[in-house]
Amino acid sequence: MTTIDARDVVHTYGRVRALDGLNLVTDVGVTGLLGPNGAGKTTLLRALATVSSPNSGHVRILGHDPADIDGRLAIRRTLGYLPQDAGFPRGFSAFEAIDYLAILKEHIRASARHDEVRRVLALVGLQDVSTKKVRTLSGGMRRRLALAQTLLGHPDLLVLDEPTVGLDPEQRIRFREIISEAGVGRTVVLSTHQTEDVAALCSHVVVMDHGRSVFAGTVPELVAQARDRVWVDDQRDDRANAVYRLGDGSYHHIGDPPAGVQLVKPTIEDAYLLLAGPGSDASAVV
C-alpha cells in the first residue's frame, strides 16, 4: 500500500526552489533520504509532517490531503515528527517534556497519558532518567527523548529529520535499533548524511539533489549505480567525479574509469557520491 504519494512538488523560499518538481512514493518500511545540504530534505520532511505546505504539487499522506484541514488533522493524529532541532524547555524533567507533547497529541486523561509517557520512555531506554531535568541529560539522551515523543500514540507514520546527527557510534547503533523496531508495520521516512545508517536501516532509499529526486530504489539498486565506476590507482586522476586518498597512499576514484585500472566493489557511499556528490552529473541521471 502506498503511504506517501508526492508528485511534482514545488516549494520555494523567495527565489530559491527548495523542492523543484520532486516525486516521492513510499510504502510501509523505512525510507532514507540522502542528499547534500540544501538538497531539500528538511523542506520535504516538514511538508510531510504538515508543518509547511508546498507551493504546488500533488501530495497524499496515508490517503489524506495535507492541504485540506480535515486531511491535515487526520495525518497529524497518526504522525510522529522529529525535527532537526528538536528541543525541550531545559527546566522540564524528561517525563514532563514528553507529557507536555502528549497533551498536544490529544492524550487528555492524565493517568492514561502518564502510562503512555512511561511506555515511550521505556522504548528509548530513558525510563531510569525520567525525573532528571532535560538540561542534565547528555546530547544523545536528549535526542532519544525527542525520538520518544514521536512514538506517542503508536503513529502509522514517523518523519525523522537527521535522527542520528551528533551521536557517537554507540548511540547511533542504539538509535538504529529503536528506529528499526519502530519501522515494523509502519512507514518511517528519515533524512541523514550517514550512508551507513541508510545501509543498516532502510528498505528504500531516495537520493535528492537540488530539490529533486535523482534516485529512488533499494539499497542494492543504489549500490549498483556505481558498479564498474569505482577504482583504485596509485596516481590521482582528477577527471573522476570524486577522488580521495586512502591510508595506504593509493587513490580511491569514483566516476568513469579509464581503461586498465583496478576496479573495486562499490559501496553505498560511492553510489551516493556518484549521484549527488561534488562533480556529480545529477541532472543527467534524473
Next chain:
Amino acid sequence: MNTQPWHLDESLAERYATGQTGQTLAASVEQHLIGCRACQGLLGRYVDARRHDQVFTGVIERIQAPRRGPVERLLRSMGVADSTARLVAVTPSLRSSWIGGVLLVLVLAQIVAHSEPVGVALYLALAPVLPAISVAAAFGGRADPTREMASASPYPMLQLLILRTVAVVGATVLPAMALALLLPGSTWLSLGWLLPSLALAAFIITLPDQLAVPAAGTLSAAWMGMVSTGWLRHSDPYAAVTPAIQFVSLVALTFALVVLLVRTTHPQRRIV
C-alpha cells in the same frame, strides 16, 4: 539492647502482607526487609501480585508525574482542565522570574511616580509595553523549543496561542491595573494605557513568528516615544492618553480580534 538477628516467620509475614501489624511493628519489619533477601523472598509468597503492581505504579506515578507549579495550581483551583492548565503553565514568559521582573519594574515606576511627576510618565510608558513584550517573548522567534514538534500535533496552534496570550496578558495587565489605581491623579487617566496595551498584544499575535519580536520592539519604542514627547513638550505625563490614541487603539484591537476570529473559523489557509 538485643542485638540478636531476627527474621520474619510465616505468621508475621502474612500479617504484615495483609496489613494486620501495628505501625511500630510494620516499621521494624520494613527496616529489616531492606537488607534481608531471605525475608523478602518469604514475604513475596503472601503478597497479592495485583495489589503490589497497583501500589508500585502509584509510587512511580507520584515520583514521575509533573509537579504543579503555582500557576497550574491556581488554574486547577479555578476549575481549568488539567491538560489546559499544563499547557498554559509551561508558557515561556509565564515563568516566575519573568513575571517577577515585570512586576518589579512596575513597582519601581510606582515608587518614582509618587516622588516626582516624571515617574507617572515612566509608568505610563512601561505599563502597556510590558505585556506586549511578554507576548512576543512567549511566541516570537525561538522562545518555545518545542514549537516545531507542537506544530505537527493535532492540537490547534491558534487555540494554544490565544490561550497563552490570555494568560500572559492577564499575568501582566492585572497587576499593572492594580498599581495604576495607586497613581496620583485621575484613575481614568491612569488606566488610559490599558486599551493601547491590549491592542499591542493582540496585534502582535496576528503577526508571523519571525515578526513578533521586531514588531513588539518597534511598537513599544513608538509608544514610549509618544509618552516621552508628551511629557517633554507639555510637562504632562498623561499627554499620550488622548481620545485619539484610545480610538486608534480600539480600531487596532478590533482589527486584530477580527483577524483571529477569521483564522479560528477559516483555518484552511493557515498551516500553523
